[in-house]
Amino acid sequence: MLNQVTLRTRQLLIPTWGGRGAGRKPAGRRAGVPHRPRAAHDRRHPLHVTVRVVRGLPSLRADHVSPSLRRGLAAASKSRFRVVHFSVQADHVHLPVEADGIAALARGVQGLSIRLAKAINRVLGRRGRIWADRFHARALRTPREVRNGLVYVLMNGRKHGVSKYGLDPCSSALWVEAWRQDETTPTPVVRARSWLLSVGWQRGGQIGQDAAPAMGHAARRSATRCLRWRVR
Numbered sequence: 016m017l018n019q020v021t022l023r024t025r026q027l028l029i030p031t032w033g034g035r036g037a038g039r040k041p042a043g044r045r046a047g048v049p050h051r052p053r054a055a056h057d058r059r060h061p062l063h064v065t066v067r068v069v070r071g072l073p074s075l076r077a078d079h080v081s082p083s084l085r086r087g088l089a090a091a092s093k094s095r096f097r098v099v100h101f102s103v104q105a106d107h108v109h110l111p112v113e114a115d116g117i118a119a120l121a122r123g124v125q126g127l128s129i130r131l132a133k134a135i136n137r138v139l140g141r142r143g144r145i146w147a148d149r150f151h152a153r154a155l156r157t158p159r160e161v162r163n164g165l166v167y168v169l170m171n172g173r174k175h176g177v178s179k180y181g182l183d184p185c186s187s188a189l190w191v192e193a194w195r196q197d198e199t200t201p202t203p204v205v206r207a208r209s210w211l212l213s214v215g216w217q218r219g220g221q222i223g224q225d226a227a228p229a230m231g232h233a234a235r236r237s238a239t240r241c242l243r244w245r246v247r
Contacts, residue, residue: 056117056154061099061212063164064124065151067107069144072135074105076177076185083134084108089203091130096123099207102171102186109168111155113209124150155211162216167228174228182224194224 095115102109114120132145172178182188190202207213
């Protein structure tokens with residue numbers, strides 16, 4: 016007769032499918048990005064990409080982590096995939112990027128994710144998974160969407176209450192041409208090529224250092240839904 020410990024061990028090893036509640040996310044767990052084919056991408060449209068780390072890691076903004084991330088972002092841009100801006104928050108990274116098609120986007124984000132994961136694991140002295148889910152990408156198709164997206168990314172530290180005043184040192188705001196003060200530090204991002212991200216967004220006016228993102232009511236209920244922005 017099997018003792019209770021052996022029986023319990025065997026029960027834990029038996030895979031189960033179906034049944035009440037099968038496939039549901041545990042209570043309190045953030046819903047992931049749906050696993051379905053991504054839509055075709057028009058190279059004229061920049062994208063707002065978000066990647067999120069697994070729970071339990073130190074803040075990505077920590078002094079011993081963020082420099083490695085910045086170096087990784089600086090090396091991630093290629094001819095067909097370009098990181099134009101970034102914002103590093105405690106458990107996620109925002110990236111306005113340009114990609115010459117859906118394949119270039121997928122390969123570019125994959126390479127960037129691998130590079131950043133290795134950098135994070137190296138400085139933390141650990142091994143294992145870094146990213147919690149697939150990356151989220153939202154195409155920005157109009158000058159207004161691009162401008163609002165830039166405000167949201169560059170000033171994202173104010174949304175999370177980590178950089179209330181001045182420019183966020185864990186973002187590319189320090190390298191925005193209109194705000195840059197130190198011309199000797201090389202920029203970790205590349206110049207935009209698309210009309211929308213280089214010129215078009217300026218139709219709505221320049222972005223001041225006092226700008227701040229504000230989320231719509233629906234977005235506050237779910238961090239995985241599309242965000243609406245306005246500039247105060």
